[in-house]
Amino acid sequence: xxxxxxxxxxxxxxxxxxxxxxxxxxxxxxxxxxxxxxxxxxxxxxxxxxxxxxxxxxxxxxxxxxxxxxxxxxxxxxxxxxxxxxxxxxxxxxxxxxxxxxxxxxxxxxxxxxxxxxxxxxxxxxxxxxxxxxxxxxxxxxxxxxxxxxxxxxxxxxxxxxxxxxxxxxxxxxxxxxxxxxxxxxxxxxxxxxxxxxxxxxxxxxxxxxxxxxxxxxxxxxxxxxxxxxxxxxxxxxxxxxxxxxxxxxx
Amino acid sequence: xxxxxxxxxxxxxxxxxxxxxxxxxxxxxxxxxxxxxxxxxxxxxxxxxxxxxxxxxxxxxxxxxxxxxxxxxxxxxxxxxxxxxxxxxxxxxxxxxxxxxxxxxxxxxxxxxxxxxxxxxxxxxxxxxxxxxxxxxxxxxxxxxxxxxxxxxxxxxxxxxxxxxxxxxxxxxxxxxxxxxxxxxxxxxxxxxxxxxxxxxxxxxxxxxxxxxxxxxxxxxxxxxxxxxxxxxxxxxxxxxxxxxxxxxxxxxxxxxxxxxxxxxxxxxxxxxxxxxxxxxxxxxxxxxxxxxxxx
Ligand code: SF4
Ligand code: SF4
Ligand code: SF4
Ligand code: SF4
Ligand code: FES
Numbered sequence: 001x002x003x004x005x006x007x008x009x010x011x012x013x014x015x016x017x018x019x020x021x022x023x024x025x026x027x028x029x030x031x032x033x034x035x036x037x038x039x040x041x042x043x044x045x046x047x048x049x050x051x052x053x054x055x056x057x058x059x060x061x062x063x064x065x066x067x068x069x070x071x072x073x074x075x076x077x078x079x080x081x082x083x084x085x086x087x088x089x090x091x092x093x094x095x096x097x098x099x100x101x102x103x104x105x106x107x108x109x110x111x112x113x114x115x116x117x118x119x120x121x122x123x124x125x126x127x128x129x130x131x132x133x134x135x136x137x138x139x140x141x142x143x144x145x146x147x148x149x150x151x152x153x154x155x156x157x158x159x160x161x162x163x164x165x166x167x168x169x170x171x172x173x174x175x176x177x178x179x180x181x182x183x184x185x186x187x188x189x190x191x192x193x194x195x196x197x198x199x200x201x202x203x204x205x206x207x208x209x210x211x212x213x214x215x216x217x218x219x220x221x222x223x224x225x226x227x228x229x230x231x232x233x234x235x236x237x238x239x240x241x242x243x244x245x246x247x248x249x250x251x
Numbered sequence: 252x253x254x255x256x257x258x259x260x261x262x263x264x265x266x267x268x269x270x271x272x273x274x275x276x277x278x279x280x281x282x283x284x285x286x287x288x289x290x291x292x293x294x295x296x297x298x299x300x301x302x303x304x305x306x307x308x309x310x311x312x313x314x315x316x317x318x319x320x321x322x323x324x325x326x327x328x329x330x331x332x333x334x335x336x337x338x339x340x341x342x343x344x345x346x347x348x349x350x351x352x353x354x355x356x357x358x359x360x361x362x363x364x365x366x367x368x369x370x371x372x373x374x375x376x377x378x379x380x381x382x383x384x385x386x387x388x389x390x391x392x393x394x395x396x397x398x399x400x401x402x403x404x405x406x407x408x409x410x411x412x413x414x415x416x417x418x419x420x421x422x423x424x425x426x427x428x429x430x431x432x433x434x435x436x437x438x439x440x441x442x443x444x445x446x447x448x449x450x451x452x453x454x455x456x457x458x459x460x461x462x463x464x465x466x467x468x469x470x471x472x473x474x475x476x477x478x479x480x481x482x483x484x485x486x487x488x489x490x491x492x493x494x495x496x497x498x499x500x501x502x503x504x505x506x507x508x509x510x511x512x513x514x515x516x517x518x519x520x521x522x523x524x525x526x527x528x529x530x531x532x533x534x535x536x537x538x539x540x541x542x543x544x545x546x547x
Contacts, residue, residue, distance in 0.1 A: 109264055124291040124309035130359060143291040148264040171305065 017083040028081055034061055035076040038089075048091030054078040057161035060133060063087035073133045073165055095167035095175035100182070107190025109148030116179045119145055121172030128166035128176055134159045138166045138176050145183060153180060154187035210250060254324040255317040256284040259332040260292045266329070266480035266507075268524035273328045273372060273509040275522040280380060280388065287316050287325065293335040296447070304353055310339035311353055315360045317367045324368045326375055328509065330479040334405035337369040337412035371406065372509065373422055373478065374414045382429045390517030391541050392431030398511070399435045399472035400424050401463070403482045404443045417441075426508060427476060430515040439466040444485040460485045461493045464503055474504040474535060476511055483507065487529055504532035514541050 014029035021041055028037040035049060050056035059076035063085045076089055098115045105111050113119060119142065128138035141156035157180035166176045204210070220228065233245045244251065256277075262270035277284055291309050298306035313336060317325045327333040343350050344365030354362045370378075376385055400423035407417045415422040420441065427434045442463055445456030464486060467475055477483060487505035494500045510523040520542040525533035536542050 120292075122292070123294070123305050124312050125305065126308075126312070126357070126359065139291065140289055143289070146260045146292045147258075148260070 017081065019081050019084070020086040022088050023086070030081060030083070032081055033077055034063075034074065034079050034081055034087060034089075035059060037081045038076065048089045049077070052077045055161060057163035058091060059089060060091070060163035060165045061087055061089045062131075062165070071131065071169075073131050075133050075163070090165065090168060093164040093168040095164055095178060097175060097178040098182075102185060102189070105186060105190075107150065107186045109145070109150060111186070112145060112150070112179065112182060115182065116175070118172065118174050119179060122146070122174060123171050125171045127169040127171060131165045131169045132160075133163060133165065134161055136160050136166075141180055141183070142174065142176055145179060150183050150186050151191050153183040154191075157181075157184060213250060252324075253283045253285055253322060254326055255287045255320055255322045257287050257290055257293075257313060257317075257325050257327050257332060257336065259295075259327065259329045261295075261480040262329060266483065266527075268527040269328055269478075269480060269483075269507040269509055272507060272513040272518075272523040275518040276509055276512050276516055279516045279518060280385075282375075282380075284326065285320070285322075287313065288320070289316055293332050293339075295331050295335060297335045297338040304349060304356070307339050307342060307349075307353060308357065310336045311343055311363060312357065312360065314340055314343070314365075314367050314369070315357070315363045318363060319361065322367070324370055326370050326372055328372050328478070330371065330403060330405040331481060333369065333371040333414075334412060338409070340365050340367065340369050341411050369412075371414055371478070373406070373426060376426060377422055382425055386429050389429070389431060389515050391515050393511060393515050393539070393541060394431045394433075396432045396511075396535075396539055396541070397435050397471055397473040398427050398432045398506075399437050399467040399470065399475050400427055400440055401444075401467070401475050401477040401482065401486070402441045403477065403479050404441070404446070406478060407441060423476065423478075423508065427511070430511055432511070435467065435470050435472040437466050437470040437472065439463040444479075444482045446481060446485070449485055449489070456485060457489065457492055457496060460489060461497045461500055464490070464493065465497075465499065465501075468501045468503055472503065474506060474532075476506050476508045478508050490529060502529070502531055504529060504535050506532060 014031045016027040017030045018025055019028055019037060020026075021038060021043070026037070026041040028040050032040060035052065039045070048059055050058035054075050054077060061074050061076045061079065063072050063074070064070070065072065065082065066084045100115050122139070122142050124139060124143070126139045128142070129136070129140070132138050136159050137156050141153040144152040144156060157177070160177050160180055162177050162181070164177065167174065170176065217225065217228075233247065235243055235245070258270055290313050293310040293313055294306050314325065325336065327336060343353070343363055350364060376382075402420055402423060407413045407415065407420055410417050414420070418441070424434045424436065439462060443459065444463060445459040449456040464475070475486060477486065483505060490502060494502060506528065510525070510528075513523045514520065514536060520533070525536075533542070537544055
């Protein structure tokens, strides 16, 4: 660069606001997510952070606001800080996950009742639904299971990211999300028609349909492999249902 | 006007014969109902501890769902659901302080003050349909079937929620007469079946259950009609244990009142799921030619 003039100022000034992390006050830029604010305040994550994209459930956070008795929740990586919030992350909450041999289960409600008898300790307090950062109707999926409706529970709990906050609040001490996971497994294995295209695909694999492609990839040196990867044809983000790649020899 | 129907968990699992037979009757009788959306288990037992409001939350939440639907009546089939919902409703109607606490706790729901009416299918038949109207609909009168009406506790106690006179009820008797049966009244009709004692003290429960069945048999009953899945468990399902333990015990079919109604209304016996009753139950109805020989 030849000029000594200061280039366009690219930084945008963000107002600092006070937040309380585990009771200690910090001034942080108001535009940050809770996760970035915690890092800004000087903490370093070794747990309680995973995808940073709102899907892994590692960063569940509870907070309160001044003059408001309500418990608020959010994923630290997705929730923007608010002035005067008192927060703490709850990266893990103990919840019993029962051991079972899935291959011996057949998709009966009674199987869930046996594996998780605490299901019937639910008193419908609704604390779980109120605390779920994914807006899952937790109480309703527990209710569905008590009624033996595995499919409904699987559908209602579909958005669960296993953060564990529901279990932290449960009056009946249930591990709701583990129970829901069992319901979704049973639903997938026994209550949903098997996908026909999957059968075809497995048959194709077994008939060595993809062997030559894999052999070619395995024979490549690192540079060619990288180049091949970088130049691969990707499905555009806006592609419609009927999009197919130009090279469809393996479809 | 449409009413809300509250099934209860047991009717969706172990007591399908109670629900399915009743729903078939609703259709024949033209009852305009809707299964309550987002209903929750009522808890099955009304908590008697004065400060235990937590166990009142579930039934009240169900009543709020009824109100939200814009319905003024919720109908139950299981007598325990009836009892729990009706008592929670009384509390919300009459106890101002507890109503306040419960409404404040459930701040995500609209306030509730007992606006909904809780009914059982039996009193709906008596008060809304009427025995005479019901009689007109009977296609297969259950003539000569000697049935003992068994009430148990929860339809009659406590007094505030009793469907009928708590000591001297006649509602089930009139119901059974309307179906054409020969009603066999017996002193144990309102004696507790043993209820949840079957868990903590199964021998004691077995003894009371045996006493009730024996009493019915002694008075000439061929069958028992009841309205509660727990009664059915103690008096029906546990009959093998009773027969094994008491030499004077005799097998006696036990039906949900809705199953007898469904048969009398001429519905397909498949809707009554007699396979969930004791084997002898369907045989008796076949031998009386109320249902054809092929039904299981
Ligand atoms: S259901 Fe429970 S574990 Fe799943 S996302 Fe909601 S609060 Fe988290
Ligand atoms: S928090 Fe627990 S007790 Fe309360 S509604 Fe949810 S599962 Fe039931
Ligand atoms: S509601 Fe809160 S304060 Fe009241 S008994 Fe329960 S935990 Fe304790
Ligand atoms: S008789 Fe027993 S099971 Fe039936 S309602 Fe009474 S206590 Fe319950
Ligand atoms: S880090 Fe994965 S959800 Fe926040």
